[in-house]
Amino acid sequence: MEKIKIMTIFGTRPEAIKMAPLVKELEKHKEIESKVCVTGQHREMLDQVLELFNIKPNYDLNIMKTKQTLTGITCRVIESLEELFNEYTPDMVLVHGDTTTTFAASLAAFYKQIKVGHVEAGLRTGDKYFPFPEEMNRKLTGAIADMHFAPTSGSKNNLLKEGINELDIFVTGNTVIDAMDTTVEENYLFNSEELNDIDFNSKKVIMVTAHRRENWGEGIENICLALKDIVTKNEDVEIVYLVHLNPVVKDVVEKHLSGLHRVHLLPPQDTKETHNLMNKCFMVMTDSGGLQEEAPHLGKPVLVLRDVTERPEAVEAGTVKLVGTDREIIVKTAEEILEAAEVYKEMSNAINPYGDGKASRRIVQAILYGFQKVENKPDEFIVK
Numbered sequence: 561m562e563k564i565k566i567m568t569i570f571g572t573r574p575e576a577i578k579m580a581p582l583v584k585e586l587e588k589h590k591e592i593e594s595k596v597c598v599t600g601q602h603r604e605m606l607d608q609v610l611e612l613f614n615i616k617p618n619y620d621l622n623i624m625k626t627k628q629t630l631t632g633i634t635c636r637v638i639e640s641l642e643e644l645f646n647e648y649t650p651d652m653v654l655v656h657g658d659t660t661t662t663f664a665a666s667l668a669a670f671y672k673q674i675k676v677g678h679v680e681a682g683l684r685t686g687d688k689y690f691p692f693p694e695e696m697n698r699k700l701t702g703a704i705a706d707m708h709f710a711p712t713s714g715s716k717n718n719l720l721k722e723g724i725n726e727l728d729i730f731v732t733g734n735t736v737i738d739a740m741d742t743t744v745e746e747n748y749l750f751n752s753e754e755l756n757d758i759d760f761n762s763k764k765v766i767m768v769t770a771h772r773r774e775n776w777g778e779g780i781e782n783i784c785l786a787l788k789d790i791v792t793k794n795e796d797v798e799i800v801y802l803v804h805l806n807p808v809v810k811d812v813v814e815k816h817l818s819g820l821h822r823v824h825l826l827p828p829q830d831t832k833e834t835h836n837l838m839n840k841c842f843m844v845m846t847d848s849g850g851l852q853e854e855a856p857h858l859g860k861p862v863l864v865l866r867d868v869t870e871r872p873e874a875v876e877a878g879t880v881k882l883v884g885t886d887r888e889i890i891v892k893t894a895e896e897i898l899e900a901a902e903v904y905k906e907m908s909n910a911i912n913p914y915g916d917g918k919a920s921r922r923i924v925q926a927i928l929y930g931f932q933k934v935e936n937k938p939d940e941f942i943v944k
Contacts, residue, residue: 571601571661682715733915771804
């Protein structure tokens with residue numbers, strides 16, 4: 561029996577977390593020849609995830625450079641993949657989400673007339689500059705893709721509005737839920753002693769990440785000032801801010817929050833540390849996309865430090881609130897959750913609309929169906 565040659569391509573830590581369970585699922589099927597290619601758009605953070613999930617890439621393009629630009633990343637990925645596809649031509653490449661690796665890999669595959677499967681397809685804000693460059697990376701990848709693995713029915717509807725054939729769309733849930741089912745441990749001990757020393761039972765610990773390009777400058781300034789207000793006015797609050805290493809973010813955060821009592825400024829933690837910190841914390845404040853999906857799975861309220869989100873399902877479900885970067889709004893909304901038990905309970909008990917831990921299985925079944933290895937299209941993920 562001729563195997564389906566599938567190459568999974570990713571390059572950043574968020575992609576790796578969400579693609580890892582899919583790689584593991586692909587490896588289980590004798591009908592599939594699975595290859596993994598990493599671009600190395602992120603290096604150290606990517607390697608941490610590969611080690612955690614015991615994934616050994618078949619190909620490593622290692623494109624990362626200091627002070628790299630979007631143009632540079634795009635060009636290096638396309639050129640490197642052109643060489644690779646001349647050596648090994650898959651039947652389909654799988655890409656994830658909205659990174660520059662995702663768009664560039666899709667374009668490189670298109671140039672070689674290789675089919676593209678888009679995991680986490682169909683997320684949209686409707687504004688091409690928010691988030692930047694992610695919104696257009698998703699749309700351009702969607703225009704190229706042959707199979708669209710939409711995490712939710714809302715994402716499917718976005719694709720239908722753009723003229724994508726319904727037969728090419730599969731609602732699967734989000735693979736990050738699959739990943740979290742393997743990383744979160746109830747009695748977890750952190751590698752960081754600073755985290756182990758925090759009393760998560762008696763303190764209301766707020767986990768923070770904020771680093772997106774559209775928040776650079778005034779946005780990050782306002783977020784830091786709001787955090788300072790919150791921890792100063794609330795004696796039972798501790799803040800753990802996982803600070804991005806980019807000096808554009810790091811310098812501002814340290815200027816406002818360094819040395820402040822009950823504020824812990826830590827570098828980005830590996831995936832397992834981050835997931836277990838989220839599991840132990842009281843609530844999450846973030847401008848990240850992935851955390852908007854991960855925290856609801858753990859029953860943690862989320863304040864999204866952005867004006868728009870391509871993940872509206874959690875807002876509609878009630879576990880996420882959009883607060884933007886206005887200092888007063890951030891403080892007011894955070895204190896409502898900190899002080900009102902009924903508000904916290906309502907947000908933490910909201911249904912997670914992003915998955916049931918079976919997304920990877922659905923995606924692989926969809927691929928087998930698309931290549932006519934099985935007769936039945938997989939059942940869609942439905943929020944119950």
